[in-house]
Amino acid sequence: MSILAWIEDRRKQKLKPELDQTTDNKVLGSDGSQGLWTRCDSCGIILYIKHLKSNQRVCFGCGYHLQMNSNERIESLIDSSTWRPLYETVSPCDPLTFKDQKTYPERLLEAQHRTGLQDAVQTGTGLIDGIPVALGVMDFHFMGGSMGSVVGEKITRLIEYATKKGLTVILICASGGARMQEGILSLMQMAKISAALHVHQSCANLLYISVLTSPTTGGVTASFAMLGDLIFAEPKALIGFAGRRVIEQTLQEQLPDNFQTAEYLLHHGLIDLIICRSFLKQAVSETLNFYKYAPFKRSGYIPTKMN
Ligand SMILES: [Zn+2]
Structure with a gap:
């Protein structure tokens, strides 16, 4: 599975959130999904969530505010x-x-x-x-x-x-x-x-x-x-x-x-x-x-x- 397909898969999963998932906000992606990576809603580049959080969820590529x-x-x-x-x-x-x-x-x-x-x-x-x-x-x-x-x-x-x-x-x-x-x-x-x-x-x-x-x-x-x-x-x-x-x-x-x-x-x-x-x-x-x-x-x- 390519990384893009994997991220897309993770995004789809957020549409059917499961009750047995953890409630820890600290691991949520900008779109509420969980995982290590997310994608900028504006320019589409792949972003490492840990780095994104340290940049207050502002895209490194285009400056979009997630x-x-x-x-x-x-x-x-x-x-x-x-x-x-x-x-x-x-x-x-x-x-x-x-x-x-x-x-x-x-x-x-x-x-x-x-x-x-x-x-x-x-x-x-x-x-x-x-x-x-x-x-x-x-x-x-x-x-x-x-x-x-x-x-x-x-x-x-x-x-x-x-x-x-x-x-x-x-x-x-x-x-x-x-x-x-x-x-x-x-x-x-x-x-x-x-x-x-x-x-x-x-x-x-x-x-x-x-x-x-x-x-x-x-x-x-x-x-x-x-x-x-x-x-x-x-x-x-x-x-x-x-x-x-x-x-x-x-x-x-x-x-x-x-x-x-x-x-x-x-x-x-x-x-x-x-x-x-x-x-x-x-x-x-x-x-x-x-x-x-x-x-x-x-x-x-x-x-x-x-x-
Ligand atoms: Zn961007």
């Missing part, structure tokens, strides 16, 4: 030994007894086993170059980073905690959108998070930075991803609401090739900065240092009435 899991993201952003997770025990349930080819609880168990997470976001506090922040990191490997009740609840609680403590909120977005298995309950998370952000940003005058990674789509784009005081994105990240085909068929128009990329959005004024992964921590740290001197900054609180 997906990171939430543990790697926290490790790359937060000063070592300062991460304190919050709301780890909040767990999903099945309010609609949803079933497609599998039941929703089966899909949840499978994702929990594969990723070692309870749901598609990790929340907590930590230091970035010594500055305390409240950080939420979505994980695309857990059911496509979809936003259900747990994701919404954890992010809302994190924002409320940050408002009380006067912390900056940073949310790293990676999501296919709202979680269809929870129907309207997942859609209402958009409003819930947005309301908490309004108090944080407009009433308590605190900073919120959103970082958009590939892909950030659907309900996440339509709510907190685009509400950042500062919106950063990774190079060539796919960012959009509806899919390209849906828009083309609705408008009966051909869209440009770079449509829904971070570069296109920057050009049209929807995001503030495109930043390479290796400089992200530095960029956030410098922004926070500037923010210390912002004229409206006050220690956070939840106001009793709107100003």
